[in-house]
Amino acid sequence: MIEKIEDLAERIYETFKDYGVKKKEIAERLRLLILEFKVPENEAMNTVTNYLVREYKIPRERLRAPLTKIADLKSKQWVSVKAKVVTLWEPSSPAIAQTGIIADESGSVRFIIWTKSEKPEVKEGSSYIFRNVVTDEFAGNLRVIITRTSDIEEINEEIAVKVDPKSKATSFVGALVAVHQNSGLVQRCSECGRIAKGGNCPVHGKVNWYDDLRLRGVIDDGETTYEIIADSKVLKELIDMDLEKAKDLAQKSLDRGAVLAELKKKLLGRYLVVEGSADLRFFRVSRAEFLKPEVASEIDKILEEIK
Ligand SMILES: [Zn+2]
Numbered sequence: 001m002i003e004k005i006e007d008l009a010e011r012i013y014e015t016f017k018d019y020g021v022k023k024k025e026i027a028e029r030l031r032l033l034i035l036e037f038k039v040p041e042n043e044a045m046n047t048v049t050n051y052l053v054r055e056y057k058i059p060r061e062r063l064r065a066p067l068t069k070i071a072d073l074k075s076k077q078w079v080s081v082k083a084k085v086v087t088l089w090e091p092s093s094p095a096i097a098q099t100g101i102i103a104d105e106s107g108s109v110r111f112i113i114w115t116k117s118e119k120p121e122v123k124e125g126s127s128y129i130f131r132n133v134v135t136d137e138f139a140g141n142l143r144v145i146i147t148r149t150s151d152i153e154e155i156n157e158e159i160a161v162k163v164d165p166k167s168k169a170t171s172f173v174g175a176l177v178a179v180h181q182n183s184g185l186v187q188r189c190s191e192c193g194r195i196a197k198g199g200n201c202p203v204h205g206k207v208n209w210y211d212d213l214r215l216r217g218v219i220d221d222g223e224t225t226y227e228i229i230a231d232s233k234v235l236k237e238l239i240d241m242d243l244e245k246a247k248d249l250a251q252k253s254l255d256r257g258a259v260l261a262e263l264k265k266k267l268l269g270r271y272l273v274v275e276g277s278a279d280l281r282f283f284r285v286s287r288a289e290f291l292k293p294e295v296a297s298e299i300d301k302i303l304e305e306i307k
Contacts, residue, residue, distance in 0.1 A: 005030050008041060011066045012048055019056045026052075042074050049078065065132045071106035073144070075137040081109075081144060084127045084159040089224050098122060099224055101170070102130070102144065103161035110170070112223070113146040122152060129153045141172055171275040173291055174221035176228075176267050183215045184260030185246045213246045215263055219272065219283070228274065230285040238288050239266045 009027035016026070026048060033044040045066065052058065068079040083102035091099050097115040101108050111130070113119055122128060131151040133144050146152065182195060189201035190208040201207045213232035218225050236242040241262070250256045271291035276284045 001035065002031075004041075005034060008045060012045065012052070015049070015064050015066060016052050016056070016058070019052075019058055021052055021056060042072070042077065046077060063132070067129075069106040070102070070104050070109050073109060073135050073142055075135055075142060077135045079133060079135065080129060080131040081133060082127070082129045082155070082157075082159065084161050085122045085124050086161060088122075088124050089226070091224060096223060100124075102128075103159075105160045108161070108170075109142055109144055111144040111146065113152075114148075117146050117148045117150060119146060119150070119152050122154075127155050127157055127159045129155055141170065170277070171273060172219075172221050172226075173271060173273050174219040174226070175269060175271050176217055177220045177225070177269070178218040179260070179264045179268055180216040180218075181260065183217065183263055184213070185250050185256045186212050186214060188212045211243060211247060213241065213243045213259070215267070217267075219274065226283040228276075228283045228285055230288060234285050234288050235263075238272075238290070239263075241266075 005027055009023055009030055012026050013021070013023045029048045029051065030044055033039040033047060034041060039047065053063070065078045065080045067082060068077070070081060070083060073079065073081070081102065081104070083104045086101050086103045086108065088098060088100040091097070095115055096112055097117070097119065098113040098121060100111060102111050103109075113122070129152075130144065130146060131153065133146050133150045135142060135144055137143070187196045187199060187209040188194065189196040189204055190210060191204050192201060194201050194203060196207055196209045199206060199209055201209075213235060215228070215230040215235060217228055219228050232241075232243050246259045249258050249262060272288050273291050274283070274285045275287040277286070
């Protein structure tokens with residue numbers, strides 16, 4: 001433990017050494033907080049950093065926040081992160097310049113670059129040191145926020161990140177604001193599985209087809225809109241609709257469109273907690289549930305305040 005504290009002290013010292021701060025003092029404060037007062041390490045680091053900033057009257061923008069692995073991030077920290085941009089999403093608000101997912105070898109996290117920060121654009125697949133960023137939590141998801149006092153430095157270094165879709169798996173809360181017309185009971189090409197509208201595959205032309213049930217739509221979490229895809233397994237759990245029931249419904253009403261209407265009736269405008277993985281264009285939902293009403297109204301309030 002003493003060694004660990006020395007290690008943490010070293011990291012803080014690196015940040016403050018130009019300001020006449022003594023490593024011994026840092027270590028002693030950390031030792032007290034961690035060993036005597038049982039404060040968690042991250043919190044102790046923050047407490048000591050805040051103390052030094054105040055005590056030595058150091059302008060924050062001149063400091064370098066400690067490099068932290070993504071897996072060790074917690075909410076309300078002031079840190080630097082070395083990571084690769086693995087996914088960029090279309091921002092839903094002009095206040096956001098860029099948003100997506102960054103990852104290092106320890107994990108992945110959402111990030112937001114505020115337009116006001118006036119930072120150069122980051123590119124998908126490139127690696128950066130995001131210096132002096134802050135973390136917060138929104139709808140249960142940790143986020144790294146790049147502000148005006150942050151710095152983004154591109155680095156020529158390959159960062160190993162797990163590229164399997166699960167490393168991008170995430171969950172968020174939002175309102176389903178659109179159900180696309182190509183949802184519901186759809187026809188798929190027997191050869192390639194693509195949607196075959198009116199029995200026509202875009203690749204194979206007039207083909208044999210089979211029925212499938214799916215949802216395509218848009219979820220808005222207040223900052224970003226996500227094009228989502230959910231299959232019949234997700235719909236079965238969410239609204240107890242599976243392929244058989246969808247076919248029954250279509251048959252009874254002599255209209256395949258009745259399934260789409262039913263999806264809209266049950267889902268449009270509802271708040272959902274969704275889990276899944278994102279690629280550049282789509283968020284593929286692996287599980288979804290309705291948000292409890294009291295949480296939904298709380299989010300409405302917050303969104304109203306932001307506007
Ligand atoms: Zn086909």
